[in-house]
Amino acid sequence: MEYTSREMMTIVAAREIKDGDIVFCGTGISMLAAMAAKNINAPNSIIFFETGSIDAKLEEIPLAVADPRVMYRSSSNSGLLDAFATMQNRITGEHVIGILGAAQIDKFGNVNSTVIGDYFSPTVRFPGSGGACDVASFVPRSITFMQHEKRKFVNKVDYLTSPGHLTGSDGRKRAGLAPGGPQMVITNMAVMRFDDETKEMYLAGCYPGIKNEEILENMEFEVDVSQAQEVAPPTAGELKILREKCDPQRLIL
Numbered sequence: 001m002e003y004t005s006r007e008m009m010t011i012v013a014a015r016e017i018k019d020g021d022i023v024f025c026g027t028g029i030s031m032l033a034a035m036a037a038k039n040i041n042a043p044n045s046i047i048f049f050e051t052g053s054i055d056a057k058l059e060e061i062p063l064a065v066a067d068p069r070v071m072y073r074s075s076s077n078s079g080l081l082d083a084f085a086t087m088q089n090r091i092t093g094e095h096v097i098g099i100l101g102a103a104q105i106d107k108f109g110n111v112n113s114t115v116i117g118d119y120f121s122p123t124v125r126f127p128g129s130g131g132a133c134d135v136a137s138f139v140p141r142s143i144t145f146m147q148h149e150k151r152k153f154v155n156k157v158d159y160l161t162s163p164g165h166l167t168g169s170d171g172r173k174r175a176g177l178a179p180g181g182p183q184m185v186i187t188n189m190a191v192m193r194f195d196d197e198t199k200e201m202y203l204a205g206c207y208p209g210i211k212n213e214e215i216l217e218n219m220e221f222e223v224d225v226s227q228a229q230e231v232a233p234p235t236a237g238e239l240k241i242l243r244e245k246c247d248p249q250r251l252i253l
Contacts, residue, residue, distance in 0.1 A: 003234050005188040006253055007242060008207055010036055011234040012186050013099065013143055021045045022096045024087055024135055027064045029145055030099035032242075032252045035061060039241050048086060050131040052079040061247050084131070088138045097183075098135035098142040104157045105146060107201045107221045108171065109164025109182035109194060111136065112157035119159055129161050136162035140180030148187035153219035165199035190215050191231055192223070200224075205231040 013033035019042040023034040034047045035058050048054040049065040055075035062069040071077045104112035115122035164182045165171050185192040193204040202224040212225045247253045
């Protein structure tokens with residue numbers, strides 16, 4: 001079946017969410033991925049938002065985390081404090097997975113979503129962290145969505161908005177951060193993961209029809225490609241649920 005790169009990215013992220021996971025997500029494709037997982041492979045996952053809604057019945061995709069639809073038939077609907085407490089709770093925390101977006105990322109998964117250029121005189125200024133820094137600092141697993149471009153996969157981020165593995169290896173531990181950090185980066189071309197020891201990014205998989213060379217051409221830094229395999233495309237069943245159940249109006253897709 002034919003599919004778009006956005007559909008591919010959404011399904012790849014959905015497959016990474018395990019049944020029983022507690023998914024902290026923002027607006028856009030991250031929200032759609034969480035909904036897809038709940039409807040396809042992780043029916044017992046729980047979606048929650050920084051605005052305080054926990055485990056809502058998402059019958060329509062919300063347009064933002066403050067959309068009233070995120071509150072429909074929720075198990076709990078409180079506020080920012082409870083949402084972040086859930087993320088950092090010692091019992092629930094080990095099951096939490098965060099989904100983030102980024103303007104820039106480096107080989108250790110450090111993310112910039114604040115500015116391009118000098119902070120005080122930037123070329124571009126973005127909305128900033130929101131809750132992303134807290135998610136990156138505290139959750140044991142996180143997924144980052146990116147467009148695969150050389151200007152985004154950089155040797156050094158212009159501004160450290162959200163910590164990944166910092167300087168690699170034991171960088172998070174030395175900084176006093178919780179164990180874990182970024183687990184994977186999903187782009188419109190490939191899937192990247194991080195080495196267990198060095199914490200450096202490596203190419204885990206290419207989408208059908210995309211070669212390793214194309215991936216490397218669109219990055220400032222080199223990555224190991226020896227483990228790369230072709231990523232399975234979305235199945236007809238996955239696409240049907242994604243298109244007809246999760247986003248029938250194509251608001252995100």
